[in-house]
Amino acid sequence: MSGSTKGLADRFRENASSIVSVLVTGIWLAALLLGFDWWLPFMLFGYVAVVPIVTMLFDEDEETDDAADWQDQDWGTSGETQDSADDQSVEDALQTLRERYAKGELTDRQFEQKLERLLETETLEDAEDRHRTDRAAAERDREPTSEPDIETQADLETETE
Numbered sequence: 001m002s003g004s005t006k007g008l009a010d011r012f013r014e015n016a017s018s019i020v021s022v023l024v025t026g027i028w029l030a031a032l033l034l035g036f037d038w039w040l041p042f043m044l045f046g047y048v049a050v051v052p053i054v055t056m057l058f059d060e061d062e063e064t065d066d067a068a069d070w071q072d073q074d075w076g077t078s079g080e081t082q083d084s085a086d087d088q089s090v091e092d093a094l095q096t097l098r099e100r101y102a103k104g105e106l107t108d109r110q111f112e113q114k115l116e117r118l119l120e121t122e123t124l125e126d127a128e129d130r131h132r133t134d135r136a137a138a139e140r141d142r143e144p145t146s147e148p149d150i151e152t153q154a155d156l157e158t159e160t161e
Helices: 002-014 016-033 039-058 060-075 082-103 108-120 124-142 147-160
Strands: none
Touching: 002 016, 016 039, 082 108, 108 124
16 A cells, blocks of 8 residues: 555656646636636736745756756757767657658658658758758749730730620
């Protein structure tokens, strides 16, 4: 029995801020729906004081780990070289692309286009070149093809009248 109690206590500590946020939301929402006048002060007090205090007390370890991971990732303090960091970001992007495809967020065609673009884009310069090329192609597609088409349209309008 003490093993399950310890597990429950650990789970509460890990999810304390989420639990308190749900409780605060539930209480003020119930008070609002039941017509109590104290729902607004309770909501403000809950979100401005109670939830942040619980978060500071119970979620301190997680924030420290997240901050260290963020610092390692952005500033390279984990000892990785720039090339290995670039390889990791490509692998992360590839994994995200695969997950979106598996969830059905992307069609086969979209997946293949994005995969091709991802594998072709090795450096920032390559990405900028591709963007310039795509923009130039889009501008060319938007330009009117020729003036005879406009004249043909005007001729058609006069013929119908």
